[in-house]
Amino acid sequence: MSLINVSNLTFAYDGSYDNIFENVSFQLDSDWKLGFTGRNGRGKTTFLNLLLGKYEYSGTISANVSFEYFPFQVQNKGAMTLDVIEEVYPEYLHWQLVRELNLLKVSEDILYRPFDSLSNGEQTKVMLAALFLKDNRFLLIDEPTNHLDIHARKLVSNYLRSKSGFILVSHDRSFLDNSVDHILSINKNNIEIQRGNFSAWWENKQRQDQFELASNEKLIKDIKRLSDSAKRTGGWSHEVERTKNGTRNSGSKVDKGYIGHKAAKMMKRSKNIEQRHQSAIQEKSKLLKNIESAERLQIHQLDFHKKELVELEHVSIAYGSNTVCKDVSFTVEKGDRIALYGKNGSGKSSILKLICDEDIPYTGHFRKDPQLKISYVSQDTSDLGGQLSDYAVTQGIDESLFKSILRKLDFSRLQLEKDISTYSAGQKKKVLVAKSLSEQAHLHIWDEPLNFVDVISRMQIEDLLLEYSPTLLFVEHDSEFCANIATRIIEL
Known part of the structure; x- marks a missing residue:
């Protein structure tokens, strides 16, 4: 056991008037399984980078352990997976690596495949196994769940529960509850540490x-x-x-x-x-410093003149010789909140894109009324940039409503004036959700809308969907969100 001491830490990015941290002091135990939570933009990833020594700061951070960041950069993704691991940790012992992979239910054969041929979930498991082989290391695990389906999340969560000595950034409540024994939270005006899992912290x-x-x-x-x-x-x-x-x-x-x-x-x-x-x-x-604002969101979905909005009958999707899903049949009716389940690569996103009129090769029968208006939230935020005002114009939505929703999702007035490209991953995702809530639509289709989005905002979105009961077809790997929201589950 050793201690990680943070004393009078103050940091702001170059050119910024706002300090991310100001005279922050606390102490961590390197044996803890530490969950790290806080609303988007509060500085979680920034703090991990400060531990890694990437930025200059005032104050002190002292530790008798080395920090390792997940996910690490793979320089040559076409290399054999075994070579990728050896590059990160040349002193590894093969039997120990195989033991870690077995705990993660990954076959040893995966080591002899090119790293870029592995699925996102397999890459996540391999990188975690490699990092946990190292001695005297404290792991900084940043959002490992974003490329994991529900089954893989449970497996990785159990794996982390068997380990110690890490900070875990995640907004998945069930994942955190199963993995950690302490919570480090960045609040509005301070940083605090509590013993217990996320649910215990949230109750307090x-x-x-x-x-x-x-x-x-x-x-x-x-x-x-x-x-x-x-x-x-x-x-x-x-x-x-x-x-x-x-x-x-x-x-x-x-x-x-x-x-x-x-x-x-x-x-x-x-x-x-x-x-x-x-x-x-x-x-x-x-005394009123740390109450989080979580104002009610609203959605005013258009009413459709038919009960049935979408129908798929024996639909199969294939890209060349690669069949991603086969013989899929279901209907979407008014008031449905349907969760699409399935492992990564099972065709969930392809089904959503097909319904949204993207050019997806399919066989079978797909019917949708041409008058149906759909609002779509994509997984991808990489093309977001520019000013919010310009974005509202290009998307044809009401700017004041759009910005009002973002304010309720914890955007400061100053944040609304910044270029979208400077936003955190969670803030970019909120831009897409706020855009969708501002659109006039009969059906909302959301593809992993909660990736990187903080827990309090997830709860706001849950409350919105439960209060207004819009027609929704979605893919989401947050098991608690799905359990609370879905009226039906379609497993591919």
Whole structure:
């Protein structure tokens, strides 16, 4: 066991006026299984990069372990998987590598295939196995679930539970609950560490928020009373000073020396009282520092004139000789919230793109009313860039509504003015979700809408879908989200 000490850490990106971290201090144990949570843009990945020494900062970070980042960069993706592992860790022992792969239910044969021929899930497992072979290392595991289907997430989660000595950034509640024993959370105004899994942390967070909200009305009254009192005391000396040049009573002369002396004493007294009041105001205001805003989202889906919106009957999709799905049959009716399940590569995204009129080669029968309007959220955010105002114009959506939704999803006013290309991965995904919620549509089709999106925003989206019950066809690997939202499950 060794300690990782962070002391008075302050950091801001070059050219930015805002500090990501300011005088932050805390201590971590290198044996912990540490879940790392916080809303998008709060600095989770930035903190991992600071541990890796990628940026200059003020303060100190000290540790007796080396940090390893997941996913690591593979220079030659066409190389054999065994060679990729050897490049990362030349001193590995083969039997230990095979043992790790067996724990992850990966065949040894995979080592003798080109790395780029592996699925995203297989690449994730191989990289984790390679990193956990190293001694005296603390792993920084950044969003490992984004390329894992539901079954693979459970398997990798069990694997991490058997390990120790890592920080895990993930927004999948079930994944975190099964994997970690401590939570490091970046809140609005501080960083805190709690023992337990995510659900325990969230329960404590809600209890703390409820306590703060219950005290809110009293605090506001106290702050107003103190502010009014400070104003009154600030006026005492000015009122006395004002009498120096006038008369106190009809016909009597004013002793200006006496009045000046009295005014000075009153001024000193009022300043002391005002200072105490201001200190009390600031202290009380701090009590409300960490309540997260999670305002209600809205969606106003268009009504369709038919009950049945989409029908697939014995549909198969193949790219050349590669058949990705076969004999798929289902219908989408008004009010359905259908989750498409299946392993990576089983054709889920292809089915969604086919329904959205992309040029997908298929056989079988596919029927959709030509008047049906669809709003689509893609997995891919790589083409996002430019100003939000311009993006709203090109997408034909109401700019004020679009930005209002983003504000509710924890975008600051300053963030709304930045170029979209500078956003975090989670913030880019929120742009696509907000765009979809701003569109006039009969059917919403979302392909992994929650990748990189923080937990609180996921809960906001859940509440929206449960309240308004829009017709939705979606692919999502967050098992808790699917369990809460889906009215039907179609497994490919």
